[in-house]
Amino acid sequence: MIGLADIEEARRRIQSALYLSPCGPSHVLGKLTGCNVHLKLENLQMTGSFKERGALNKILTLSPEECAKGVITASAGNHAQGVAYHAASRGISSVICMPVTTPLVKVMATRGHGAEVVLSGNNYDEAYEEALRRRDARGLTLVHPFDDDAIIAGQGTIGLELMEQVVDLDAVVVPIGGGGLIGGIACAVKERNPRVQVFGVQTARVPSMVAALAAGAPTTLPAATSIADGIAVRRAGVQTFALVQRYVDGVVTVDEEEIANAILVMLEREKTLTEGAGAASVAALLNQKLSLAGKKVALIVAGGNIDVNFLARIIERGLVKDGRLVRLRLKLPDHPGVLHKLTGVITQFRANVIKVEHDRTYFGVGLGDTMVDITLETRGQGHIEELLQGLSNEGYPHERLV
Numbered sequence: 001m002i003g004l005a006d007i008e009e010a011r012r013r014i015q016s017a018l019y020l021s022p023c024g025p026s027h028v029l030g031k032l033t034g035c036n037v038h039l040k041l042e043n044l045q046m047t048g049s050f051k052e053r054g055a056l057n058k059i060l061t062l063s064p065e066e067c068a069k070g071v072i073t074a075s076a077g078n079h080a081q082g083v084a085y086h087a088a089s090r091g092i093s094s095v096i097c098m099p100v101t102t103p104l105v106k107v108m109a110t111r112g113h114g115a116e117v118v119l120s121g122n123n124y125d126e127a128y129e130e131a132l133r134r135r136d137a138r139g140l141t142l143v144h145p146f147d148d149d150a151i152i153a154g155q156g157t158i159g160l161e162l163m164e165q166v167v168d169l170d171a172v173v174v175p176i177g178g179g180g181l182i183g184g185i186a187c188a189v190k191e192r193n194p195r196v197q198v199f200g201v202q203t204a205r206v207p208s209m210v211a212a213l214a215a216g217a218p219t220t221l222p223a224a225t226s227i228a229d230g231i232a233v234r235r236a237g238v239q240t241f242a243l244v245q246r247y248v249d250g251v252v253t254v255d256e257e258e259i260a261n262a263i264l265v266m267l268e269r270e271k272t273l274t275e276g277a278g279a280a281s282v283a284a285l286l287n288q289k290l291s292l293a294g295k296k297v298a299l300i301v302a303g304g305n306i307d308v309n310f311l312a313r314i315i316e317r318g319l320v321k322d323g324r325l326v327r328l329r330l331k332l333p334d335h336p337g338v339l340h341k342l343t344g345v346i347t348q349f350r351a352n353v354i355k356v357e358h359d360r361t362y363f364g365v366g367l368g369d370t371m372v373d374i375t376l377e378t379r380g381q382g383h384i385e386e387l388l389q390g391l392s393n394e395g396y397p398h399e400r401l402v
Helices: 004-017 027-033 051-059 064-069 078-088 104-112 124-138 149-165 180-192 208-215 238-247 256-269 280-286 308-321 338-348 381-393
Strands: 023-025 036-041 071-074 094-098 116-119 171-175 197-203 250-254 296-301 325-333 352-359 369-377 398-401
Touching: 004 051, 004 149, 004 180, 023 149, 027 036, 027 256, 027 280, 036 149, 051 078, 051 149, 071 078, 071 124, 078 094, 078 104, 094 104, 094 124, 104 116, 149 180, 149 238, 171 180, 171 280, 180 197, 180 238, 197 208, 197 280, 208 238, 208 250, 250 256, 250 280, 256 280, 256 308, 280 296, 308 325, 325 338, 325 381, 338 352, 338 369, 338 381, 381 398
Parallel strands: 036 296, 071 094, 094 116, 171 197, 171 296, 197 250
Antiparallel strands: 023 036, 325 369, 325 398, 352 369
């Protein structure tokens, strides 16, 4: 198990090649959560996430022989970019095994750093098996994405920075995948000041660390997809699990809609782009998964690498959860003026029509009727309730579509 000295040594080793990410106050999130919130913006690193800290620290510990042979890793994207970038900058060849479901932006960025990218498997675990096979076949050095002392120590340098950047810190909230980030941060923070609480956040789709804590050892969960693909790891690490057991005060989960809404809040209110995994800590605080009201809290914004097409879909989901988009289904008589009358009612409640779809064939529609699906822009859940009550009062039976 690593200790504070390992993290301090990692900092001395890597600090000249990394960006000292800011950790400033967020007045917006403070008002929304009742906490004194500070955001540690690791999405501003060169490769868009914290992962390059551990990757660089590991690479700098390799022997000349290991460097000459090259390195290999498996990653859903951010660790891949960190390894590819820092390996290439030191003349080391790299092979990166990525799931076929990896967002295109991460695949292209990794290739852009000069790595040989191999798309294999439907999730991280399957890509990892391919990496092991190629490591053995080609004699490459494995750079594990989380369960490695040098990787964990590198990620832990964030904890050292936090203790210097935020005076009188009460708590740190950290996204968890395999556990390398929270393991390193928790060790650094708790060894510097045991009073500071450290909490982890996982996607409810793949809560591998929650399962490990419940079972008393890492356990493998079924594969599942998540918009927080960077932390959708089916099995927690052995070394990271031991650190979480020793230093972490609790682990909570957030669902897909909560993550989507956090991405939207960060983009719209904080003007900060985060990926799903990067927004997990924000989602936990926004949805009151932790009792931290009135406390000074640092949230780790772990990364910002997200496909723009996927971002558009996430924004739409976030708007739906926030009550700013709603889709209704209504059965109407199919004759002139009916839709005009309906939109007149909608206008009274100041809802904006985004999309209208007619169907005269399906959904059990009788002859002479039409089914209308209408998407509206609204101002929140209260506004939606007012609109629905108004439609009912005007004699329009309706179904709210999720």
